[in-house]
Amino acid sequence: MSTLHTVNKSPFERDSLATCIRLSTKGCAILLIEDGVFGAMSGTDHSDMVSAAMKDASFYVLGPDLAARGMSEDRVIDGIQVVDYSGFVDLTTKHDTCQAWL
């Protein structure tokens, strides 16, 4: 069974992203939404953590939340896929369970 994890808080505010990475298994998907999208940006203090996690997890980021925050898709970490809400829905169908890290 594979899980779609959602992380909605910034890694600078809360440890939700780090905890999600620590407690998820190979083959899962991690979707960054709301303030969580800052975790997808390159050149931050958390980028290395995310890049390392990408070996075991597929990372996605919600495009509308990036745009709302003035974060350019160009500056998203290489390999993180930008999706919209319909992409979010698709991810929930492709994975068996959804787990929210608030």
Place this chain on the structure above:
Amino acid sequence: MSTKKFMFLNRKAPYGTVYALESLEVVLIGAAFEQDVSLAFVGDGVYQITKGQSTDGIGMKNFSPTFKALGDYEITKLYVEKESLEARGLTLDDLMELTWEDEDDDWAEKPSIRLVSSEELAAVFDEQDVVLSF
């Protein structure tokens, strides 16, 4: 009704916010539905089950004794992440003694708290059908 694996994910400390209390309220109601229920205490969630909570000074209700009733409701799987405890300078001794009585073993009293590594807990999460996060 089919049986699903329900996981209640607790990552917040008690009293500073309402999530710990209201999460427990769902667990108690959920017990009546005869599903395969587990609770996980991760991060500050481990503080929900520490011993010696005394809330008179803050004027709030101490709801920690309610965890002791979980065994009677057949909720016997309380996973505590070792790393979260250690990061907070806590050990199993700092947590309440939560037990259940195994009717298949002559009603022997057994611990409900299962201290697990991050890897072990990640594997447990993967088995779940429904995860409720608070």
Place this chain on the structure above:
Amino acid sequence: MKYCIMVNEGPYTHQASDTALQFCKAALNAGHEIFRVFFYHDGVNNGTRYTVPPQDDRNIQQEWSKLAEAHDIDMVICIAAAQRRGIMDADEAKRQGIDGDNIAPGFRISGLGQLIEGGIIADRQLVFGD
């Protein structure tokens, strides 16, 4: 696919309710079913009809009410959380001797069992919160 959605936060203070709304709309557009939306913690505050947000911004409560009506979605407000926070329907107000009710159209007040039942019946359970 059948979804059960849990909304843990009230309108405006957190994005949770907005994200849940956007998710529901996208799911419905894709032909999925929203079996139930369950409002818990401060999420119950999405169900008061007394909000008057600024005209140039979205009206979250109305969006939920409209969505529920258009797609026959069961929107449940948890009674325990509602009692703590003062969301009442007419029956509950009468029972409690409160001089008014404030529940918005399309929402109904019920017990936590509805959340568990939603999790059992739906194919996917999602949680939006803080």
